[in-house]
Amino acid sequence: MNGLINYVSCGLLWLGLTVRAPDLLRHRGDPYLRAICAVLGLAGLCFALGAPPTVGAVNRLSGVPNLAAPVTYAAITAYCAASQVLIVHWRGGPRVHRTARRWILAYTGVILGIAVTFALADAPEERRTDLDTYYATTPWIAQMIVLYLLAHLVAVAVTTTSSLAWARRVRGRLRVGLTLFGAGSLCGVGYSGAKLVAVGARWTGRDWSALGTTVSPAAAGLGAVMTVVGVLIPLVGPRVTEWRTARRTYARLAPLERVLDGLLTRRALRLPRPRCATPATRLMWRQTSIHNALGHLDAYFDRHLYERTRAAALGTTGDPEWAEAAAWAAVITAAARDEADARPGTPPPHTGGRLLDRVPGPAGLARIADALACVAPPRRAAPVAGGTTPAGTV
Secondary structure (H helix, E strand, O other): OOOHHHHHHHHHHHHHHHHHHHHHHHOOOOHHHHHHHHHHHHHHHHHHHHOHHHHHHHHHHHOOOOOHHHHHHHHHHHHHHHHHHHHHHHHOOOOHHHHHHHHHHHHHHHHHHHHHHHHHOOOOOOOOOOHHHHOOOOOOHHHHHHHHHHHHHHHHHHHHHHHHHHHOOOOHHHHHHHHHHHHHHHHHHHHHHHHHHHHHHHHOOOOOHHHHHHHHHHHHHHHHHHHHHHHHHHHHHHHHHHHHHHHHHHHHOHHHHHHHHHHHHHOOOOOOOOOOOOHHHHHHHHHHHHHHHHHHOHHHOOHHHHHHHHHHHHHHHOOHHHHHHHHHHHHHHHHHHHHHHOOOOOOOOOOOOOOHHHOOOHHHHHHHHHHHOOOOOOOOOOOOHHHOOOOOOO
């Protein structure tokens, strides 16, 4: 696949980083967000550096055969440190910063060990995909390979255990996200475990290099997908719910906008319709148009019609909110008709009965639209036998 899996995995991880980055910019001091972004960014960098075309480019530009190997291993080790810092902040406690520093120092030592062992090793033949098994018996470079694989195995094992343990104690989207994040880390265990088995087989004279060249990349790619989805679900889930609610409210307000459509068109009160907008933006556009129309109709609102309709609806349903919505529906319909029939220069008929200060908020507008759509109001509660007041009511 010539690195396709690597680049796709890198793109997915950096997509997750892009989604998370605005939160980090707004909350720069949040160590949890910094750790999440570091995990996503470094994991994507590992995949990019590990792709065969990138390996060849690094080796060619540096003039050092296989220099891409320690560079990639160092990136993997930095990712391990970031994942451990993330786990530390997940767990919390009084020694968070001290424990995080210890993990960072430990993996910094691993990176130095990778650099030293590569400098002492002799690896003249470039290997873009199977360096782990090809040089598994070469002095110093074998130690470098084992060092980074063990460091990675420890990190993903701890991440898997901690994520799945925490997932059992929470509910909802956070639980799903943690479960997927832990499953992605478990795939990381498969990555380093398969490579260690292939290296061990090489020490005993067997050639199991396919574990390192096919199984490990597949496990890492699957882990990248699960990690990104696990990180994004707790963030994207509330937004999806918000957009779904906005879409429903937008559709719910349609009857009210239809009543006001003629006025909005004649008086050019409707703002330009937003294109390629989110449901929340479209909802704001419709609400703004409605408020513009109601402001123009202020002088046409009939207070007496409002009071009569409200009293009648309240007597029928016993629901004050529905009664108010029904009253507004009647008043708005009459005002829109009167405004359309008014002759130029004719003063409005109800200048003394302003109602604009009573215009409901977003929830009230939706109820008015329901009343205009003839949505059935809730039934009035049946009276209790004997005329007594039910327990728990006032």
